[in-house]
Amino acid sequence: MSSGILVLCDHDGGAFKSTALELIGKARELVPATGGTITALVLGHVGGDGLPADQVLAVTGPEFGTYDTGAWTAAMAAAIAKADPALVLATASVLTKDFMPRVAARLGLGLATEVVGLEVRDGAVVGRRPVYAGKAIFDVTVTSVPALFTVRPNSFPVPAAGGSPPVTALDVAIGPNDRLTRVVETLAPQNTTVDLTEASVIVSGGRAVKSAEGFDTLIRPLAAAFGAAVGSSRASVDAGYAPQSEQVGQTGKTVNPSLYVAMGISGAIQHLAGMRTSKVIVAVNKDPEAPIFQFATYGIVDDIFTIGPLLAEEVKAALAR
Numbered sequence: 001m002s003s004g005i006l007v008l009c010d011h012d013g014g015a016f017k018s019t020a021l022e023l024i025g026k027a028r029e030l031v032p033a034t035g036g037t038i039t040a041l042v043l044g045h046v047g048g049d050g051l052p053a054d055q056v057l058a059v060t061g062p063e064f065g066t067y068d069t070g071a072w073t074a075a076m077a078a079a080i081a082k083a084d085p086a087l088v089l090a091t092a093s094v095l096t097k098d099f100m101p102r103v104a105a106r107l108g109l110g111l112a113t114e115v116v117g118l119e120v121r122d123g124a125v126v127g128r129r130p131v132y133a134g135k136a137i138f139d140v141t142v143t144s145v146p147a148l149f150t151v152r153p154n155s156f157p158v159p160a161a162g163g164s165p166p167v168t169a170l171d172v173a174i175g176p177n178d179r180l181t182r183v184v185e186t187l188a189p190q191n192t193t194v195d196l197t198e199a200s201v202i203v204s205g206g207r208a209v210k211s212a213e214g215f216d217t218l219i220r221p222l223a224a225a226f227g228a229a230v231g232s233s234r235a236s237v238d239a240g241y242a243p244q245s246e247q248v249g250q251t252g253k254t255v256n257p258s259l260y261v262a263m264g265i266s267g268a269i270q271h272l273a274g275m276r277t278s279k280v281i282v283a284v285n286k287d288p289e290a291p292i293f294q295f296a297t298y299g300i301v302d303d304i305f306t307i308g309p310l311l312a313e314e315v316k317a318a319l320a321r
């Protein structure tokens, strides 16, 4: 009988991301309900040092050097066949958005994407899923076995890295029909130090920032003080103040940080769609009627050019204490 949890563990050249630990931490909480053990699936790297899983399935080969839709689909399907889990967890990302629905279709399984909560209710795993651009929340059960879920980064606490689980190499047969596309070139994003979708703190600037220089002198230093990633509204991107890679919202990135600082952003529905599930939202806006204040945990009605530098100094001083 299927049991246990298979967790796709993201890494960067063999260095496991905090999202891998986050999912394993959650899996540890859920595994009493599924029975069995926790298997980490690692694609493109042999090893699992630092992963608090029970065992690792590692898939390597030339197809796994960079992301490849068909190869990753085939590998996930092979790992499910091998581990026979009751539950499969993967981080919600542009990659899983691409290949997890294919896995679900190929194996005839149910998939709930972008969940921000997972809990056991009456023996079943229930996912909490924002819908309609975050205006409503659905509780979703997946009735297939295994049940597939993708989870937004920063949804759960990240446990400490640790452990050296045994690693088994998994051979994946990749046929011509699995390789219908080919990555020709990979272009690194122009920005930043911290990946926006995984950042636990984000400082975003809106149209009020007025220029790219405004981002460089106000938003980026404030983000640096927090150790945060930089985000922006679409108005800032369209005006050329910030690169598209930093856009948050319906046509930008969906983020789920612990803290989201919105500087001079009105709170249009399309912006909210990308950041509404942030745990704490701080909004600075000189218009007390700005819609963002309906969603903000803390609001400051003032000029961003006054508040930004003060906030940066206070944060630096607080973090230095």
Ligand SMILES: Cc1cc2nc3c(=O)[nH]c(=O)nc-3n(C[C@H](O)[C@H](O)[C@H](O)COP(=O)(O)OP(=O)(O)OC[C@H]3O[C@@H](n4cnc5c(N)ncnc54)[C@H](O)[C@@H]3O)c2cc1C
Pocket: 205, 206, 207, 208, 232, 233, 234, 235, 236, 247, 248, 249, 250, 251, 252, 253, 263, 264, 265, 266, 267, 268, 269, 270, 271, 274, 284, 285, 286, 287, 290, 302, 303, 304, 305
């Ligand atoms: C199909 C579609 C998709 C879209 N996708 C996205 C998306 O992905 N992301 C996104 O962000 N938007 C998106 N938009 C655009 C969205 O509707 C808004 O136009 C946009 O979010 C507005 O950006 P903003 O808040 O920076 O600008 P504005 O709405 O112009 O707000 C600027 C705010 O700054 C305040 N302000 C001005 N000066 C100061 C100051 N000195 N100090 C303090 N506050 C000040 C103002 O009071 C105002 O509230 C989309 C729109 C459509 C139609």
